[in-house]
Amino acid sequence: MKLPKVVRRNRPNASAFLELTERELCRIVLDIHDGPVQDMYAALSQIDALQKKLVSPDDQDRPSPEAVARSLTQIGALIQNALWSIRNFIGAFAPPEFQKRDLVSVLEGLIIQHEELTGCRVELAITPPIPDVAPPVKIVLYRILQEALSNAYRHAGTDRQYVHLYSRSDGVGLEVWDEGAGFDVERVLTQAPADRRMRVGLRGMRERVALVGGTFAIESRPGQGTHITVWVPGHAGRQ
Ligand SMILES: Nc1ncnc2c1ncn2[C@@H]1O[C@H](COP(=O)(O)OP(=O)(O)OP(=O)(O)O)[C@@H](O)[C@H]1O
Numbered sequence: 001m002k003l004p005k006v007v008r009r010n011r012p013n014a015s016a017f018l019e020l021t022e023r024e025l026c027r028i029v030l031d032i033h034d035g036p037v038q039d040m041y042a043a044l045s046q047i048d049a050l051q052k053k054l055v056s057p058d059d060q061d062r063p064s065p066e067a068v069a070r071s072l073t074q075i076g077a078l079i080q081n082a083l084w085s086i087r088n089f090i091g092a093f094a095p096p097e098f099q100k101r102d103l104v105s106v107l108e109g110l111i112i113q114h115e116e117l118t119g120c121r122v123e124l125a126i127t128p129p130i131p132d133v134a135p136p137v138k139i140v141l142y143r144i145l146q147e148a149l150s151n152a153y154r155h156a157g158t159d160r161q162y163v164h165l166y167s168r169s170d171g172v173g174l175e176v177w178d179e180g181a182g183f184d185v186e187r188v189l190t191q192a193p194a195d196r197r198m199r200v201g202l203r204g205m206r207e208r209v210a211l212v213g214g215t216f217a218i219e220s221r222p223g224q225g226t227h228i229t230v231w232v233p234g235h236a237g238r239q
C-alpha cells in the first residue's frame with residue numbers, strides 16, 4: 001500500500017519525550033507509595049489492634065464504646081485521606097493532559113513511544129488541516145491507535161506500520177495499516193478463541209467509535225496485511 005501525498009511534520013525529540021514519561025512514572029509510583037499506601041497500612045493496623053482488644057478475654061482490656069468510636073473516627077480519617085490522594089492523582093493525570101495537547105501532538109507522542117518501546121518504524125502521514133476535536137473523540141482516536149499499533153506489533157510479524165490522519169468536512173479520519181501476516185476477520189470476530197482468553201482489542205475499537213457516533217472498518221486477509229479505517233465526527237464538540 002502506498003502512502004498518500006502528505007505534509008510530514010517534525011516530531012518532538014523521542015528521548016526527551018521518554019525521559020519525561022519515565023520521570024513522571026517514577027514520581028507517580030513514589031507519590032502513591034508514600035501517600036495513600038501508607039495511610040492504608042496505618043488504617044489496617046488500627047483495625048487489627050481494635051479487633052484484638054474487642055475479643056480480649058480480659059474485661060479490663062476491652063475498649064469502651066467511646067474508645068471504639070474514637071478509633072473508628074481515626075480509621076475513617078486515614079481512609080478519607082487515602083481516597084483524597086487517589087482522587088487527586090486521577091484529577092491531575094487524565095483529562096487535563098489530554099485537554100492541553102492537540103490531537104496531532106497526542107498521537108505523535110504515542111507513536112514515538114511505540115517506536116521506542118518496540119523498535120518498530122511507524123510511517124506517520126498527516127493531511128492538514130486537522131480540526132480541534134472534543135476530548136472524548138481525542139481519547140477514542142488515541143486508544144484505537146494504541147491498540148492497532150500493539151496488534152500489528154504482536155500479530156502481524158512485521159516491524160513497519162503506517163498511519164494516516166486526515167480531515168473531512170464533517171470529521172477526522174484515521175487509518176492504520178500494516179503489510180504483515182493478516183488474518184481471517186470473519187473467523188476471528190465470530191469464533192471464541194481456543195485458549196479461552198478474552199479478546200477485547202478489536203471489539204473495544206468498534207465500541208469506542210460507536211460511542212462517539214463514528215464508523216469503524218477492518219480489512220484483512222491472511223498474507224495480505226491489515227487495514228483499519230476509522231472516521232469520527234470532529235466538529236460536534238470542539239475543545
Ligand atoms: N494487525 C494484525 N495482524 C495480524 N493479525 C491481527 C492483527 N490485528 C488483529 N489480529 C488478529 O485478530 C485477533 C484479535 O485481535 P484483538 O485485538 O481483538 O485481540 P488480541 O490482540 O488477541 O488480544 P487483546 O485482548 O490483548 O487485544 C488477534 O489475536 C490476531 O489473531
Ligand SMILES: [Mg+2]
Nearest residue numbers: 147151201202
Ligand atoms: Mg489486541
